[in-house]
Amino acid sequence: MDFSERLRRLSSAGIEVIELFSADDGRVTPVSVASAVTSCGADSGRVDRAIDDADPDRIVEGNAAWAELAQQFSLSGSDGTFLLAIDTAGGEDSSYEWFRVRLTDQWDLMGRGAAEGVLGGGWGIPEFRMHSLDGEVLLAASWYETCFSVLAVPRPYRAAVLRGEAEYLLTRRPSAGREALLRRWLARGAG
Incomplete structure (x- = not known):
């Protein structure tokens, strides 16, 4: 799926994409x-809301769980915007970037968003990463064998798993720009 089709499908799921975000x-x-967020445990402050696949109201329950965590951890800024990781390449050559987005009145992340293949792998199979603009919370959804989960990791710059992932990526000889970004982010949580 090309990028313009991905944007159309996000719109169908109730997500208005505003702009590419420079992090x-x-x-x-x-x-x-951020792709490693589902590996974070309770020691990172991770908060989960699991929704059982057998629950006939799992889409409604999942969207409500997302809204609860988004409000509890202040995902959205005063203008209602937050960041969403969007694949800009698609296919086997996926390349994710942060985009500033806003929900429309008709949003449905767990149902239409996942079914459209832009926020997951099918109806009720969500898979996405979101971030507050101030960097204070990372929100995600992932699916498992018998359920899906919406989760929040506050202060992700202090989460050992994420810091370990950044340090690992530094050993992979990233470009100078990517290396500088990883080091700036690691410095934020060093104190």
Whole structure:
């Protein structure tokens, strides 16, 4: 699926994509590091809301769990925007970037968003990463054998798993720009 089709499908799921977000200042978790958020445990402050696949209201329950965590951890800024990791390449050559987005009145992340293949792998099979603009919370959804989960990791720059992922990525000889971004983000949580 090309990028314009991905944007159309996000719109269908109730997500207005505003602009590509530059995370160069190290405030926001690099998207390559954020992909490891589901490996964070309770020691990172992770909060989960699991929704059983057998629950006939799982889509409604999942969307409500997302909204509860988004509000509890202040995902959205005062203008209602937050960041969403969007694949800009698609296919086997996926390449995710942070985009500033806003929900429309008709949003449905767990149902239409997942079914459209832009926020998951099918109806009720969500898979996505979201971030607050201030870098203070990482929200995600992932699916498992018998359920899916919506989760939040506050202060992701302090989460040992994410810091370990950033340090690992530094050993992979990233470009100078990517290396500088990883180091700025790691410095944020060093104190």
